[in-house]
Amino acid sequence: MEILNKDTIQNLLGGIDLVPLIEKGFIAYSSGQVIVPPIGELTFNDPPGDVHIKYGYIKGEKYYVIKIASGFWENEKYGIPNGQGMMLLFNQNTGQPLVLLNDEAMLTDIRTAVAGQICAMHLANKINYIGVIGTGLQARLQVEYLKKVTQCRKIVVWGRNDQKVLEYKNDMIEKGFQVFIENNIEDVFDKSNTIISATASSTPIILKEFIKPGTHITAIGADAIGKRELGEGVVKLAHCVVADSITQCLERGEISYAISDGEIEENQILELGNILSGKSIGRQDTHHITIADLTGVAVQDVQIATAVFESYLENKK
Amino acid sequence: MEILNKDTIQNLLGGIDLVPLIEKGFIAYSSGQVIVPPIGELTFNDPPGDVHIKYGYIKGEKYYVIKIASGFWENEKYGIPNGQGMMLLFNQNTGQPLVLLNDEAMLTDIRTAVAGQICAMHLANKINYIGVIGTGLQARLQVEYLKKVTQCRKIVVWGRNDQKVLEYKNDMIEKGFQVFIENNIEDVFDKSNTIISATASSTPIILKEFIKPGTHITAIGADAIGKRELGEGVVKLAHCVVADSITQCLERGEISYAISDGEIEENQILELGNILSGKSIGRQDTHHITIADLTGVAVQDVQIATAVFESYLENKK
Incomplete structure (x- = not known):
């Protein structure tokens, strides 16, 4: 070997x-x-x-x-x-x-970014701005991998730490993007129809008031028990809720909270592989809200x- | 790396x-x-x-x-x-x-043989003949590793397959042992006070009638659920029953059968590490019967x- x-x-x-x-x-x-x-x-x-x-x-x-x-x-x-x-x-x-x-x-970082790319291809509207919540590795990689599926090169970003947001901006400009920094998460949602949420937050930071018709969210951050980015009622707003693995998303991640809070039923969750095979239907209308919850599958x-x-x-x- | x-x-x-x-x-x-x-x-x-x-x-x-x-x-x-x-x-x-x-x-083969060596050192009487049930890899390695703890170079062996028994004999003669083949397992127990049982048997082959006072058995074979070498009542005869891991031996191996058949209680099982540290006492009399059940611990x-x-x-x- x-x-x-x-x-x-x-x-x-x-x-x-x-x-x-x-x-x-x-x-x-x-x-x-x-x-x-x-x-x-x-x-x-x-x-x-x-x-x-x-x-x-x-x-x-x-x-x-x-x-x-x-x-x-x-x-x-x-x-x-x-x-x-x-x-x-x-x-x-x-x-x-x-x-x-x-x-x-x-x-692992790259296969996660590719999963986000696949979700955007199959679930997002034509991207106007790439919305990014977070400034870490996935906040970078997810955007880079979107290059292959969209002509859009404009990022609106929010981060908790000002210094890191500036570093993010500089790094992504070097990679060929225009970067607009927002001070509030809500402003990111106002501009962008395709949001990558990739923080390590354990308390919800994305509130239901932020979500506009036509929005797609790829939720990357909550990959372990105890982590959560989407607030109460966000998942309920979605017309299409997609899990990479239904089994895993019942245990951890955004969907697990939505289920235990009674926002959605288990049979409302679609699995990514079924959308890719055509067995399930993803976005059905440009006004629909779609959410993909990625916990990572072996x-x-x-x-x-x-x-x-x-x-x-x-x-x- | x-x-x-x-x-x-x-x-x-x-x-x-x-x-x-x-x-x-x-x-x-x-x-x-x-x-x-x-x-x-x-x-x-x-x-x-x-x-x-x-x-x-x-x-x-x-x-x-x-x-x-x-x-x-x-x-x-x-x-x-x-x-x-x-x-x-x-x-x-x-x-x-x-x-x-x-x-x-x-x-894995060697650390298993070393565990057998340690059991013989701490539990067996002065070895008269090394009794071996089985002719596979552990039937060889266990005996080789006993060289370091006994002067005895005489093996009495039983195997299911005549051809493999002959190969075993020739191989072990080359390693400096005298080898006596027995046609019945009972005859191995008649000659030897220290028995290594190392077959892949799933039905008991060592019966309680075979066991003499002073015998030590190191049971290697039953390392997985469904495998068993010692017959009903054998473990009950022992004055000292030793597990490499009590937790594992309750799930698999000879002791698990003895417990579920009500031959012994869980609190009668001693753990090898406690005998080595002096916390538990192993053999207390040359006439006692001792059994060590090895399932392999990480x-x-x-x-x-x-x-x-x-x-x-x-x-x-």
């Missing part, structure tokens, strides 16, 4: 069209072709940290994938990234290990790891 | 005294210093196979360990070992990956992986 490091992986990614592969993964997931056992977890107290092991496979495909990702929050004190991560690919017919992708968590890891490894094998020939 | 392959690992093992390290692991486990979450499992139907992910750490030590092991039962058709395995070591303070030990499951993986990695670092200096 081999180890591919982050630089090699980054080079390989340049030549891969991830969208059809990740879409195929979501469709397989929603049609019951994917085995994803419960996430393994290891917790540390001193220093604090946690490790997640996500794993699974698509039935009948070549590989199974095990992803090991960790967050140790005091790392930055020592100049080490808080998040660490790797993916391992094995032969689905023999169990033999094939490759370790030592991507340092980059592949099949995305399976697909991106497979794509990187197969591209590596192809280039090696 | 680095990959060490099987040959490198085997060379390093030659210079390591594993017994005190594995003993330390068992003691830490029994004193509540070890975090071992539930085993992760991935199952395949076509071709049939399963993958187990075992992971954990000793609080306050340097590393945490994730072991990935698989069994794909049709591999041998293609000349590939059925069992595959690797261990990964990470920094317990930062989550950074340090090394992949691509041991192809060898380290702390053994933690300790053997740590030892290999530290020996590697030491040799690199």
